[in-house]
Amino acid sequence: MATGQVEGVRRLDKKALFADLGYVPHPGQVAIHESHASRRIVACGVRWGKTLAAAMEALAAAMEPRDRSIGWVVAPTYDLAERVFNQVVLVVASHLRHRIVSLKEHDRRLILRNLGGGISEIRGKSADNPVSLLGEGLDWCVVDEASRMRPSIWENHLSQRLIDKKGWGLLISTPRGKGYFYDLFKRGQGNDPAYQSWNMPSWENPLLDRAVIEQERTRLPDGVFKQEFGAEFLEGSGSVFRNVRECATGTWKAPEYDARYYAGLDLAKVEDFTVHLFMNKAREVVHFERYNRTDWAIQLNRIKTACDRYNKAYVLVDSTGSGEPMYEALLRAGCRAKGYGFTAASKAALITSLALALEQRQIVLPRPELCPVLIDELEAFEFSISDSGNTRTGAPSGMHDDCVIALALAAWDLRPEQRRHSTTITHFIR
């Protein structure tokens, strides 16, 4: 067996196991299950069958006859990690119930008796809590939606866990730009026998209705379709804002005498943060505050103090729903507050305007080390396809967009007068 290939795992007849589990992989999935490479990278379109294939690989590994084994199924966020882990649990519960030694769903920890009578552990992990990724050596690791994960998670956490036990890794995802996942994919196309990679569009899943895909092709912006269904690695196609780092050259600035400032305010809902962000007329971000779990009256006071300090800044606030009482309280407190009503259309206009300003480098953001959360949120903000099939923009699941909205609100009244607002967000997709 060539170096880099997985030793031992061939002892299990995967085909027979899958048949027992009632899983008939389609040809694309077969290619992955049959590979012996110790690093497998799979870049496939939506609904291709990624999560199911990943879950089946995890189960096959856990059924391997060994004294002990441990592997992780990892996804970028809590929700996604739960989805893969639940998929594993579902199959185990319906076909392998007699093999369960213990199942702690809240810990996402499943212990099974494997085909050799030994103990195999499967743990579901979310990459948004890197601390939980420290520790034990792993026999295998499956990563779903790998391209949506920070590169450091694979490089510094997961691949490190595989070294001691010469474990294998399977990374599976829709493509997303040309980041670390693309680099791994390229490596799998080269001569290194340890790496093998595949790139398959959604329509290579024979179970998926071709007519539905063609309908999506006409409905979706070209770039979104190519990435999500065509599984193409396109530069920046999933991200809404370009030139974020190029714009991040500024620094905080104290208020200048007689200058006029514009603030954007995004209020915390339940889980997220309140952000207020100030810009000067040159469209430089000069001041930023972000906090959560703060009493309403204290928030009001904090916002008013900042507005007063910045020469009674104009503040644009999301006045929809729960934002309305704060907007009115700010007015009563003597702030120069203006409301911005959020609808799907008004949000799209706001985001489009910010995207255009960043594209044209008309905004100066603080340097990344001064405000990493702002830069991260802007870079992560993405196009996605909602469950109802519409294209939407927003933070990836598990991430926030409060900084983005506060910035977009602050920049709104600073957009050049002559700008026509008919431009829609789709013009940014190539």
Ligand SMILES: Nc1ncnc2c1ncn2[C@@H]1O[C@H](COP(=O)(O)OP(=O)(O)OP(=O)(O)O)[C@@H](O)[C@H]1O
């Ligand atoms: N070989 C197969 N046999 C039967 N059903 C399958 C097979 N592969 C995938 N499916 C089904 O197709 C659907 C999509 O599969 P899955 O969720 O694994 O795809 P995905 O690529 O992870 O999709 P998404 O991009 O939405 O995450 C699921 O209902 C799954 O059960």
Ligand SMILES: [Mg+2]
């Ligand atoms: Mg999936």
